[in-house]
Amino acid sequence: MDERELVVVGGGPAGMAAALAAGAAGVKDILLLERDQHLGGILNQCIHPGFGLHRFKEELTGPEYADRFVKQVTKTPSIEVSLRSFVVKLTSNMKISYLRPGALEEVQAKSVILATGCRERTREMIPIPGTRPSGIYPAGLAQKMINMEGWIPGKEAVIVGSGDIGLIMARRMALEGMKVKAVIEIQKQSRGLARNVAQCLDDYGIPLYLSHKIARIEGADRVEKVVVAAVDDAFCEKPGTRFELSCDTVLISVGLIPENELLEMAGAQVDRKTNTPVAAEVNRTSIRGMFACGNACKVYDLVDSVTRDSEKAGQMAAQFLKEGK
Amino acid sequence: MYHNYELMPTIERYDAIIVGAGVTGAAIARELSKYKLRVLLLEKEAEPAFGVSKSNSGIIHAGTQNHPDSLKGRLCVAGNKLIREISAELGVHFVEVGQLIVVFDEADVAELDRIKREGEELGIKDMQIVRRDWLSLYEPNLGSEIVAALYVPSAGIISPYRLVYDLTENAVKNGVVLKTSHRVAGIRRLSGGPYRFEVEAAGSKYQTRFLINAAGLFADKVSAMVGVTDFKITPRKGEEYLLDKKREHIANHLVFPLPTPTSKGILIIKTSDGNPMIGPTARDTGDRSDLATTEEGLNEVLAGARRMMPSIERGDIIAYFAGLRPAAGKDFIIRHETAVPGFVNVAGIQSPGLTAAPAIATMVVGILHGNGLVLTPKKNFHSTREKTTHLFEIPLSKTRELIQKDPSYGDIVCRCEMVSAKEIREAIRRGARTMDGIKFRTRAQAGRCHGGFCTTRIMKIMQEELGMTVEEITKRGEGSELVREERRHG
Numbered sequence: 001m002d003e004r005e006l007v008v009v010g011g012g013p014a015g016m017a018a019a020l021a022a023g024a025a026g027v028k029d030i031l032l033l034e035r036d037q038h039l040g041g042i043l044n045q046c047i048h049p050g051f052g053l054h055r056f057k058e059e060l061t062g063p064e065y066a067d068r069f070v071k072q073v074t075k076t077p078s079i080e081v082s083l084r085s086f087v088v089k090l091t092s093n094m095k096i097s098y099l100r101p102g103a104l105e106e107v108q109a110k111s112v113i114l115a116t117g118c119r120e121r122t123r124e125m126i127p128i129p130g131t132r133p134s135g136i137y138p139a140g141l142a143q144k145m146i147n148m149e150g151w152i153p154g155k156e157a158v159i160v161g162s163g164d165i166g167l168i169m170a171r172r173m174a175l176e177g178m179k180v181k182a183v184i185e186i187q188k189q190s191r192g193l194a195r196n197v198a199q200c201l202d203d204y205g206i207p208l209y210l211s212h213k214i215a216r217i218e219g220a221d222r223v224e225k226v227v228v229a230a231v232d233d234a235f236c237e238k239p240g241t242r243f244e245l246s247c248d249t250v251l252i253s254v255g256l257i258p259e260n261e262l263l264e265m266a267g268a269q270v271d272r273k274t275n276t277p278v279a280a281e282v283n284r285t286s287i288r289g290m291f292a293c294g295n296a297c298k299v300y301d302l303v304d305s306v307t308r309d310s311e312k313a314g315q316m317a318a319q320f321l322k323e324g325k
Numbered sequence: 326m327y328h329n330y331e332l333m334p335t336i337e338r339y340d341a342i343i344v345g346a347g348v349t350g351a352a353i354a355r356e357l358s359k360y361k362l363r364v365l366l367l368e369k370e371a372e373p374a375f376g377v378s379k380s381n382s383g384i385i386h387a388g389t390q391n392h393p394d395s396l397k398g399r400l401c402v403a404g405n406k407l408i409r410e411i412s413a414e415l416g417v418h419f420v421e422v423g424q425l426i427v428v429f430d431e432a433d434v435a436e437l438d439r440i441k442r443e444g445e446e447l448g449i450k451d452m453q454i455v456r457r458d459w460l461s462l463y464e465p466n467l468g469s470e471i472v473a474a475l476y477v478p479s480a481g482i483i484s485p486y487r488l489v490y491d492l493t494e495n496a497v498k499n500g501v502v503l504k505t506s507h508r509v510a511g512i513r514r515l516s517g518g519p520y521r522f523e524v525e526a527a528g529s530k531y532q533t534r535f536l537i538n539a540a541g542l543f544a545d546k547v548s549a550m551v552g553v554t555d556f557k558i559t560p561r562k563g564e565e566y567l568l569d570k571k572r573e574h575i576a577n578h579l580v581f582p583l584p585t586p587t588s589k590g591i592l593i594i595k596t597s598d599g600n601p602m603i604g605p606t607a608r609d610t611g612d613r614s615d616l617a618t619t620e621e622g623l624n625e626v627l628a629g630a631r632r633m634m635p636s637i638e639r640g641d642i643i644a645y646f647a648g649l650r651p652a653a654g655k656d657f658i659i660r661h662e663t664a665v666p667g668f669v670n671v672a673g674i675q676s677p678g679l680t681a682a683p684a685i686a687t688m689v690v691g692i693l694h695g696n697g698l699v700l701t702p703k704k705n706f707h708s709t710r711e712k713t714t715h716l717f718e719i720p721l722s723k724t725r726e727l728i729q730k731d732p733s734y735g736d737i738v739c740r741c742e743m744v745s746a747k748e749i750r751e752a753i754r755r756g757a758r759t760m761d762g763i764k765f766r767t768r769a770q771a772g773r774c775h776g777g778f779c780t781t782r783i784m785k786i787m788q789e790e791l792g793m794t795v796e797e798i799t800k801r802g803e804g805s806e807l808v809r810e811e812r813r814h815g
Contacts, residue, residue, distance in 0.1 A: 011444050035737065035740065037340060048349065061474050067685075084736065086737040086740065088724075088737075088743065089721065097721055099728070099734075099735040099736075099745075100735050101732045101733060101736040101739055102728060102732035102734045102735055103728060103732075104724055104725040104728055104735065117775040119773070119777055119778070120774070122773075122774070122775040122777070123775075124642065124643055124645060125640075125642070125643070127618075127623065127642065127645060127752055129617065129618050129619045129620050129622075129623070130617050130618065131616055131617045131619075132616070132646060132803060133800070134799065134800035134801070134805035134806065134807055135807075136521070138774075138775070138777040140777060141776070141777045141778075141780055143627040144781055145780075145781060145808065148781070149781055149795075149811075150794055150811055151781075151807075151810075151811055151812075152808065152809050152810040152811075153807065153808055153809060155809060176812075212499065216617070219632060219798075220614060220804070221801070221802070221804030221805035222361075222802075222804060222805055222806065246548070248809075258594075259787050262572075263569070272640070273640065288424070300718035
């Protein structure tokens with residue numbers, strides 16, 4: 001079996017920062033596993049600017065931000081990158097099995113950093129009653145379709161939830177010629193950054209309905225309309241406030257959930273509500289020598305903070321390998 | 326008016342046409358494919374199983390809670406035996422997990438006794454009333470208020486859509502012609518010749534000696550096309566909620582409460598995919614297309630399930646859907662219509678229709694034979710099909726062997742359910758034409774992220790395999806396209 005000092009799972013901003021920091025702290029033998037065919041993770045689909053203001057004191061797009069780290073990773077001799085590599089098993093004593101086209105690989109690590117990111121909360125988790133036609137997308141999926149593939153999902157959209165991805169996508173769809181009819185937010189204020197509300201909604205005349213929810217999605221084959229209603233302080237529907245918006249596309253942007261299924265498989269404690277590792281300190285888990293960083297550890301607003309904290313995870317792993325703590 | 330002879334439509338002729346490729350129609354088609362017959366299976370949706378069958382709970386019932394004299398009871402018990410043979414032949418995953426009908430009140434134990442006696446009359450074996458000590462040992466997550474249960478070991482689970490796909494695939498391999506997106510628009514009775522019906526669907530005409538109506542929710546409409554109008558389908562909606570696979574082992578059995586007059590109640594259902602399911606509700610609806618879930622439905626299902634297993638939480642739910650039961654009175658309607666010779670109605674096939682399907686098929690073939698269809702067994706009937714591989718069902722050691730044979734088993738497309746590119750391509754080669762068809766066959770997009778990560782990759786594979794443009798890809802047939810426009814560069 002292959003043996004490694006450190007295996008980092010996930011080649012997004014968190015995994016790359018952690019691997020680089022571990023390398024800089026003297027770890028000689030690092031394997032970085034990424035399931036996609038490129039490093040960079042979700043940054044690759046974030047083609048809007050606003051990344052790097054803290055880290056680099058300049059405004060970069062997602063791919064530009066990622067590229068700065070990809071370049072460093074590829075020229076760091078202590079880091080070996082394995083792309084299209086999907087971890088299927090992780091044990092508490094840090095044995096990892098992963099699939100890649102053509103092989104099932106097994107590797108014994110001395111330390112593991114999980115930088116597996118997060119997934120989007122879905123319509124099913126809110127949950128929104130109604131039918132289940134085509135045209136309902138998690139906002140991040142719509143972002144990937146439009147930015148990575150050039151696939152325009154529909155003509156008229158309503159966005160559920162005012163998280164940053166939803167706001168960014170409101171502007172993105174408007175720029176692509178779609179009519180964005182509304183952003184519906186159940187809370188009293190937007191969940192996204194104030195700058196995104198201004199730059200993505202206000203500048204494009206897209207209405208934001210606060211203290212409103214989608215009461216129903218309608219449509220047989222493709223979305224035809226949504227029923228919107230105002231809610232009270234307890235998020236219960238206020239009678240007599242319903243109105244309809246016709247649309248063929250509904251984007252769901254109602255938050256992110258850390259992906260910690262591997263950590264759970266290894267037997268570490270994971271909070272059932274937040275799906276985050278249960279540990280005394282950021283980046284640690286309940287298993288010694290196993291670390292978590294980036295959005296897998298907690299959901300961040302800014303990638304700059306992900307980089308900062310993930311570097312600490314890399315240093316922690318290096319310290320563990322050196323001193324056993 | 327055809328001036329050019331070559332443009333004149335030729336009429337295809339069959340010995341039997343089956344309307345509807347749900348589990349009933351598919352089982353009949355497969356049974357008929359054992360004989361030297363020309364058989365056509367017509368389906369209005371883009372793929373088989375897209376009507377009633379796709380929303381089935383996947384329970385293979387033992388046969389309890391049916392009247393001993395009913396078709397339902399008799400065919401359910403017979404089907405429970407036949408389904409084991411069929412799943413072995415077709416490589417469908419069937420597991421005999423057993424069923425518990427639980428009671429909260431000592432006074433209800435008498436009702437369990439009654440269900441047991443009725444079941445025994447139908448020939449159901451090895452049932453026993455079990456008490457708290459047994460339950461604590463074998464079903465530890467049950468609520469503490471449950472005092473006893475009827476244990477019915479012969480109940481099991483299967484994937485309802487994969488059963489339909491595999492039956493259909495095997496029927497087609499044995500010569501049955503399947504035409505999807507073929508809604509029956511009209512039926513004309515013919516006189517004088519051996520062909521008694523002319524069926525119009527998707528702009529073409531098909532003649533047949535025998536016509537079998539397995540049209541599910543639309544069985545009364547199809548029947549009315551030949552003038553038989555003495556039954557009506559009254560759809561009864563059921564909402565079901567799927568739990569995260571992490572909760573796979575919350576129950577070891579199918580857990581039922583005592584039934585009500587209209588339904589078997591809110592159940593905790595093990596599924597062959599691993600995710601437990603809770604539901605279904607039971608509400609009559611006048612609308613044959615009403616597949617909406619509701620807030621009341623969710624609350625009713627959660628309350629019902631939590632009453633039996635309090636540790637089930639709202640946050641465990643990852644998916645939900647509604648289905649319609651094609652109810653037509655109390656019992657199944659399976660009969661040759663003497664007023665319309667050659668026409669067989671197979672209607673009102675609601676629960677336990679999935680279990681009964683193989684027995685219904687045998688019965689229908691018997692009815693056809695009794696009314697003049699000559700059955701000559703084929704010498705070269707292919708009774709088996711190669712089992713579809715699902716990585717989520719097999720150990721890693723087996724996965725390693727598969728990857729050595731075909732590297733694309735190592736190319737994971739759906740991370741939540743661990744589905745490889747190979748499995749997606751295989752599903753398409755076996756007939757999947759839509760995103761839902763791929764989901765039902767492989768489970769890709771069916772997990773906790775709901776396709777958030779894998780949708781675009783699956784769409785690309787579909788384009789490669791089927792030569793479609795991205796605008797042509799649908800969720801479940803025409804009208805459910807996913808992308809309005811592709812921005813082409815260059």
